[in-house]
Amino acid sequence: MTSTVVEQTTRTAERSEGPRPRRSAAVRADWIVGYTMVAPAVLGALAFVIAPLVAVLWFSLHDWNVLANTFVFSGTDNYERMLADEGLKDSLLASLWFSIGLVVFNISLALLLAVLLNQKLPGTTTFRTFFFSPVVVSLVAWTIVWSFLLQADGGINGFLSLIGIEGPNWLRGEFTAMVSVIVVQLFKNVGLNMILFLAALQSVPEEILEAARIDGAGAWRRFRSVTLPLISPTILLVSIITIVGSLEVFAQIAVLTGGGPGNSTTVLVYYLYQQAFRFNDFGYASAISVLLFVIVLVLTLIQWQTRKRWVFHEN
Amino acid sequence: MNHFTPRRRRTALVAAAGIAASALVLASCSGSPAATETPDEPVSLRMTVWTADETQLAQFQEIADAYVAENPELVSDITFETLPFADYTTSLTTQLAGGNAPDLGWIMESYAPEFVQSGALADISQTLKDAEGYEYDDLLDSSLELWQKDDGLYAYPFSNSPFAIFVNTTQIAAAGQPNPADLAASGDWTYENARDISAATAAVSGKQGLVARDFDFKVWENLSTIWNGWDAEPWPADGASCTFTEPEMVEAMTWIHDAIFVDGAMPGPGVTADFFAGDAAMTITQISRASALDGSFEWDVLPLPAGPEGQQNVIGQAGIGVFANAKNPTVAADFLAYFTQPDNAEKLAAFFPPPRESLLNADVLAVANPKLSAEQLQAVVVDGIQGAVTKPTHVNFAKVQDAVRAQLDAMWTADADVEAVLDKTCSTIAPLLKG
Numbered sequence: 001m002t003s004t005v006v007e008q009t010t011r012t013a014e015r016s017e018g019p020r021p022r023r024s025a026a027v028r029a030d031w032i033v034g035y036t037m038v039a040p041a042v043l044g045a046l047a048f049v050i051a052p053l054v055a056v057l058w059f060s061l062h063d064w065n066v067l068a069n070t071f072v073f074s075g076t077d078n079y080e081r082m083l084a085d086e087g088l089k090d091s092l093l094a095s096l097w098f099s100i101g102l103v104v105f106n107i108s109l110a111l112l113l114a115v116l117l118n119q120k121l122p123g124t125t126t127f128r129t130f131f132f133s134p135v136v137v138s139l140v141a142w143t144i145v146w147s148f149l150l151q152a153d154g155g156i157n158g159f160l161s162l163i164g165i166e167g168p169n170w171l172r173g174e175f176t177a178m179v180s181v182i183v184v185q186l187f188k189n190v191g192l193n194m195i196l197f198l199a200a201l202q203s204v205p206e207e208i209l210e211a212a213r214i215d216g217a218g219a220w221r222r223f224r225s226v227t228l229p230l231i232s233p234t235i236l237l238v239s240i241i242t243i244v245g246s247l248e249v250f251a252q253i254a255v256l257t258g259g260g261p262g263n264s265t266t267v268l269v270y271y272l273y274q275q276a277f278r279f280n281d282f283g284y285a286s287a288i289s290v291l292l293f294v295i296v297l298v299l300t301l302i303q304w305q306t307r308k309r310w311v312f313h314e315n
Numbered sequence: 316m317n318h319f320t321p322r323r324r325r326t327a328l329v330a331a332a333g334i335a336a337s338a339l340v341l342a343s344c345s346g347s348p349a350a351t352e353t354p355d356e357p358v359s360l361r362m363t364v365w366t367a368d369e370t371q372l373a374q375f376q377e378i379a380d381a382y383v384a385e386n387p388e389l390v391s392d393i394t395f396e397t398l399p400f401a402d403y404t405t406s407l408t409t410q411l412a413g414g415n416a417p418d419l420g421w422i423m424e425s426y427a428p429e430f431v432q433s434g435a436l437a438d439i440s441q442t443l444k445d446a447e448g449y450e451y452d453d454l455l456d457s458s459l460e461l462w463q464k465d466d467g468l469y470a471y472p473f474s475n476s477p478f479a480i481f482v483n484t485t486q487i488a489a490a491g492q493p494n495p496a497d498l499a500a501s502g503d504w505t506y507e508n509a510r511d512i513s514a515a516t517a518a519v520s521g522k523q524g525l526v527a528r529d530f531d532f533k534v535w536e537n538l539s540t541i542w543n544g545w546d547a548e549p550w551p552a553d554g555a556s557c558t559f560t561e562p563e564m565v566e567a568m569t570w571i572h573d574a575i576f577v578d579g580a581m582p583g584p585g586v587t588a589d590f591f592a593g594d595a596a597m598t599i600t601q602i603s604r605a606s607a608l609d610g611s612f613e614w615d616v617l618p619l620p621a622g623p624e625g626q627q628n629v630i631g632q633a634g635i636g637v638f639a640n641a642k643n644p645t646v647a648a649d650f651l652a653y654f655t656q657p658d659n660a661e662k663l664a665a666f667f668p669p670p671r672e673s674l675l676n677a678d679v680l681a682v683a684n685p686k687l688s689a690e691q692l693q694a695v696v697v698d699g700i701q702g703a704v705t706k707p708t709h710v711n712f713a714k715v716q717d718a719v720r721a722q723l724d725a726m727w728t729a730d731a732d733v734e735a736v737l738d739k740t741c742s743t744i745a746p747l748l749k750g
Contacts, residue, residue, distance in 0.1 A: 064412075065433065066408050066411050066412040067408065067411065067429065067430060067433035067434070067435040068433045068434050068435065069411070069434070069435070069639075069640045151585045151586070151587065152583065152584065152585030152586055153585070153586055153587075154585075169583075169584060169585045170585075171585060172532075172584045172585055172724075172727065172728075258533060259717075259721075260533070260720070260721060260724050261721075261724035261725075261727075262721045262722075262724045262725065263721050274717065277405045277408065277409060278405060278713050278717065279713050279714050279717075280408050280412075280713070282412055
């Protein structure tokens with residue numbers, strides 16, 4: 001009823017060339033209530049999302065020396081510096097390898113675990129709990145424990161030696177350090193994606209699978225042609241949050257490797273942290289933040305646009 | 316074509332203005348001009364420190380409260396804020412960036428040139444010299460060097476802790492190795508002998524040999540305690556060029572590399588060993604660590620061994636600076652003069668070897684180090700501070716430190732080409748050294 005009145009009022013206002021008619025008290029009251037309801041969220045977004053974003057953009061156009069307390073407008077200098085910064089290129093490359101490794105293994109393993117734990121077998125509840133439990137553990141605590149396990153004389157090499165294998169010095173080799181960081185992050189978060197997939201799998205109608213079975217489709221065919229399309233919205237969700245999460249990894253790098261050995265695990269966010277908080281170059285770090293924002297935005301938009309080709313039953 | 320109605324345009328303008336205002340408010344957080352006048356009313360002072368030791372903090376507070384009682388017109392209260400040691404400088408600079416500069420703060424020696432040259436600190440030399448009964452000339456010139464620029468002094472070096480070598484005589488004796496103290500007495504306390512004893516002891520004990528504490532294959536500047544015996548340095552005093560490729564540094568680094576990967580005298584990367592828990596035969600660390608000894612094994616402490624170019628004492632320093640951009644630098648400097656005057660400096664000497672020559676004696680230092688004998692204090696602390704050098708410092712230290720760490724990572728493998736790694740290190744840091 002109220003919405004009809006609003007529409008009529010709006011249309012009348014658009015048609016008339018005279019002064020807009022006054023809204024009824026009821027409509028104004030509705031508006032006040034509505035705006036009051038959304039005000040906290042809007043104000044929160046303005047204060048903690050939009051304003052910092054604009055501030056970072058502003059900082060990125062300045063040369064900001066924290067120690068000397070200078071804040072000088074430098075235009076696009078920081079952005080031009082990024083183009084010639086080999087360290088930044090290395091960190092982008094490290095981020096790329098980390099993201100590829102994490103996303104591929106995380107989504108694959110999460111889906112595999114979800115399929116396995118979707119069976120009606122004894123003990124599945126225990127395994128679901130087992131794989132999900134790392135998600136609720138403190139990230140830093142989790143990483144510190146892994147740092148002990150991954151040391152040259154740590155638990156993993158101790159276990160390998162029991163079966164006659166001499167393990168590498170995991171955190172001292174460039175390749176093994178990256179693998180280690182990926183694995184630590186993988187086991188930390190795979191449980192969350194597993195639960196999302198599990199929920200999606202359990203919403204696949206049994207009658208459709210049954211129909212496919214009657215038509216002679218084998219297990220793999222049913223999974224590929226029935227299950228995957230039906231859970232594709234969840235795959236989209238999981239891929240977006242996993243890719244964005246992989247680009248924002250920081251704590252694991254800081255605790256496990258400190259960006260080393262060499263700069264092999266200095267991913268973009270860790271590089272940003274170094275520029276800002278170790279080298280006190282806040283202007284340049286802000287420019288890198290803007291770059292990270294653009295990268296995440298573009299990747300998310302690409303996934304969002306390509307969903308039309310492979311995501312089914314969006315509605 | 317503009318689709319905005321006047322109302323919408325006004326709304327958009329208001330929103331944009333709000334966002335811009337927020338941004339400007341945040342931008343203005345980069346600090347306000349420092350007040351240099353004595354305040355009209357009593358002010359609060361805040362000093363950042365990295366100690367969480369309650370005894371030390373209580374001592375600081377006692378001195379501060381006495382100052383407040385003597386100067387009620389200047390100061391209402393003084394607080395000491397503990398920041399975690401591992402992230403101390405990062406936390407401090409974050410406060411500076413946020414326009415929340417402390418009035419005073421501890422500063423690590425590695426970052427001294429950066430803080431001194433940048434203008435972050437106020438010149439306190441005149442305040443200290445003018446303070447009644449301060450005895451400025453009692454301060455050792457060598458201890459002030461790092462904190463000076465032109466004729467100014469930008470921090471008071473409250474801690475001058477020498478590096479020494481602690482030895483586990485229980486393990487060494489069990490391995491049938493000579494007592495390092497005897498070698499020191501006969502003038503044979505060298506890195507060669509320390510390496511041989513460490514390797515032999517580790518082979519017998521199944522534990523580790525010589526541990527450069529806190530090095531952990533990241534804090535490479537701690538290796539200066541070793542390479543100083545070769546008269547090596549990463550860059551000369553002016554910090555403008557790289558000397559990692561000089562023969563003495565190549566020789567010293569080769570010695571360290573081989574001690575790790577050939578002789579088994581030092582633990583390799585990824586191996587943890589705590590001397591104070593009985594995990595190693597020897598450790599190079601600062602004298603203040605003696606408090607961690609729990610009597611579970613016999614031990615001794617000796618000056619750093621001699622290298623091919625002789626013995627060189629090394630100290631780790633820390634300074635107290637007054638931040639130029641804080642609200643009350645004048646009052647803060649006055650408090651610093653009070654905090655470090657002779658009487659209070661003697662109280663602080665209970666925890667930190669002082670820069671005052673009159674206090675550098677075994678009697679004063681014995682109060683702080685009850686586990687050390689007068690002979691040990693004389694040999695390691697009193698004599699250790701005289702003519703000592705500090706660990707490497709540079710005006711661009713943070714960037715240089717990280718760049719060197721990244722390059723030296725290639726050296727910590729058994730088959731590393733030490734000279735090639737050092738060559739690449741120099742080519743990498745050369746632009747950073749020039750600033």
